[in-house]
Amino acid sequence: MANNGILFVSNAAKALKLCTKVSNMVKNVLYIKLNIDPECTLSIINKQIVNIYSKCWAYDVRLLLKPWDTLTKIKTNNPIGIIMFDKEFLKDADKLKYSIDNIKNDVLLKQIDDESTVHASLSNEKVKTYEYVALGGTFDKLHNGHKILLSQAALRATKHVTVGVTDVNMIQSKILWELIEPVEQRIKAVLDFLTDINPDLEYNVVPIQDLYGPTKHDPRLQLIVVSEETIRGAVKINEKRKENGLEQLDVYSIELAEEEYKLSSEEETKISSSNKRMRLLGTVLREPQPNPNIPDWPYVIGLAGGIASGKSSITEKLKLKGAAIINCDIIAHELYKPGLPLNSTIAETFGPDVITNDGEVDRRILGSIVFSDKEQLEKLNQLVWPAVIEEAKRRIKALGEQGYKIVVMEAAVMVRAKWYTHCHQLWAVIIPPSEAIKRLQERNNMTEEEAKQRVNAQPSNKEQVDVANVVFSPFWSYEYTQNQIDRAWENLQLYLEKRKRK
CATH class of the missing domain: 3.40.50.300 (P-loop containing nucleotide triphosphate hydrolases)
Known part of the structure; x- marks a missing residue:
């Protein structure tokens, strides 16, 4: 089993099935690269963002957003130990190795057999793009719900994404907020994910102490991406921008991803950091260190x-x-x-x-x-x-x-x-x-x-x-x-x- 791997998929409709099929081959991060007609790229990826992140739970999966370009190497933050591909790539399998920038010397090449004949259907939703896009959240213990939000923002940005990460008093209303990761750690995780899925955009990931963050004063911002439960926040942000004489932001809202594997009735029905924090209770948060100042037993x-x-x-x-x-x-x-x-x-x-x-x-x-x-x-x-x-x-x-x-x-x-x-x-x-x-x-x-x-x-x-x-x-x-x-x-x-x- 490799620490990190990349899966090349010739047909987007196969992505979820193949993603599940390779779950026992990768320990940490699985990158997915779709081979899509450039004219359909945004529409198909828009659909696959929800499809893949709503269903793939076994590991840290990351859908690469950049259109297929054989002249530009794929850059990843984690070294690739295994390259997997469906049969359509078989004749060009060796070339795949040279299309990746960060690769281990002993990288494995593996064809994933799949006999199903499926065709990618276009999403009815048109994807409008903007130069400057914003979003915000706690982003504690980065999960697939967060990845949908971040990916939808990055997909709609052509130049820059600003991310506000909640800090200080903004987190204290959360369930088990004391277990929330330090803001520096959350910022690092967000930046690591974004630069993985599209390294060509500019990213400004900053701590925020109020609802507005940079959105209240940055005139360049054009779109804000929110979840359906935080859409009221977008309304307040636009009210503040109006007070400050700035253009209103367009708002793109995504549906909440459902939690398919609730461990108890106390957990939330949506994918949430609260569920992840609740699951930490009774587990080892810090490994015990030897204490030479007291007897070993009792x-x-x-x-x-x-x-x-x-x-x-x-x-x-x-x-x-x-x-x-x-x-x-x-x-x-x-x-x-x-x-x-x-x-x-x-x-x-x-x-x-x-x-x-x-x-x-x-x-x-x-x-x-x-x-x-x-x-x-x-x-x-x-x-x-x-x-x-x-x-x-x-x-x-x-x-x-x-x-x-x-x-x-x-x-x-x-x-x-x-x-x-x-x-x-x-x-x-x-x-x-x-x-x-x-x-x-x-x-x-x-x-x-x-x-x-x-x-x-x-x-x-x-x-x-x-x-x-x-x-x-x-x-x-x-x-x-x-x-x-x-x-x-x-x-x-x-x-x-x-x-x-x-």
């Missing part, structure tokens, strides 16, 4: 998660899998007990009002002090954290001596206290802050303001995701959460088995 999983995130329910599911559990919040409460050093230290620091008549720490009064004042919270942390982590380490060692191979250390402050440095892996539990506030109000009978203070005083979801090896979100159904746990546990067992053999 294997310690740090479990982070904000208040009311559902962290405890995740812990219970891991306990049922066979993990031993250490709850650092419970350790802290135990260290608050009357007669213990921390109890008197807290009283001295925050005043006698935080101690009940029975000598217990009144956690509600203490919470009202520290969660409304960052300095007071930091003061409490400096008192509690060292004592808690030392006790947790003592218990981990004891559990290992009892024969436990996996210990989960649960703590709301896991990330902020950097206790994950005492673990082999960090797993994080996240839900939208609005949901955490709602749950906290219901569970603890708090006002909305009190709940917001508690949630905002803790590390954000993004802070936790940025350092986590695995992320869970118990925001959806019980079954969906359980699937995440099953996936993570299975991966962990495979990893530990390999670790034993080293």
Whole structure:
């Protein structure tokens, strides 16, 4: 199997069938080059963009848009390891090798047998072209829906394509936005795709902080390409251009591509980055690195998660899998007990009002002090954290001596206290802050303001995701959460088995 390959198709109507047929021959990127009558090129490619990207899922497929030109070499960003072609190219097979610019020395030539006799039918849609075309989107984890949008824009451009890639506040309304790739990475992926499908156009791929981006001030732009769900954005852009004295943009809208392989009822019916992010839950986002500062066994999983995130329910599911559990919040409460050093230290620091008549720490009064004042919270942390982590380490060692191979250390402050440095892996539990506030109000009978203070005083979801090896979100159904746990546990067992053999 080659890393990257190119498929030459003599008849556009065969493209999808042949694309599926070669799926086991290419590991990474498959380029498709259609041999089309130049007079029909735009119309046929317009149809094949939707046809191929809506059906080919096995790999990263890229339909080359430039008309066939035997005098100009085909340029690709990835080196070609295999050249595939249907029987119409057989007599010129050797020439195909010399038509490609980026090719491996040991490239393979392979004819793909196909006896069907099909003819390409022209699309009824006429393709109008423009010198300057624009489009925008999040373009997270570039998928086939994105490729349709980008390809339709590039097909209609004769000189230049401007792409706005959403950044900062524009992404925070997205499902699991904390798992969205950095904007620099998304820009690179878009540019890589566009320069692959047509390297002759000019591309300006830029981060945008609002709906408009360059469209509000660039007088050269003539067309904007949108999906049917973002067509209202095009209307607003034209309103802004009118305010700024610029020509209105023509609008070309594409239909949303349907998701043919939904893995659960929680996923969207369209091809979406949200589905891709949801499928990352319970998988390894970052490979665990050796931690020479702690013993190899027991294997310690740090479990982070904000208040009311559902962290405890995740812990219970891991306990049922066979993990031993250490709850650092419970350790802290135990260290608050009357007669213990921390109890008197807290009283001295925050005043006698935080101690009940029975000598217990009144956690509600203490919470009202520290969660409304960052300095007071930091003061409490400096008192509690060292004592808690030392006790947790003592218990981990004891559990290992009892024969436990996996210990989960649960703590709301896991990330902020950097206790994950005492673990082999960090797993994080996240839900939208609005949901955490709602749950906290219901569970603890708090006002909305009190709940917001508690949630905002803790590390954000993004802070936790940025350092986590695995992320869970118990925001959806019980079954969906359980699937995440099953996936993570299975991966962990495979990893530990390999670790034993080293």
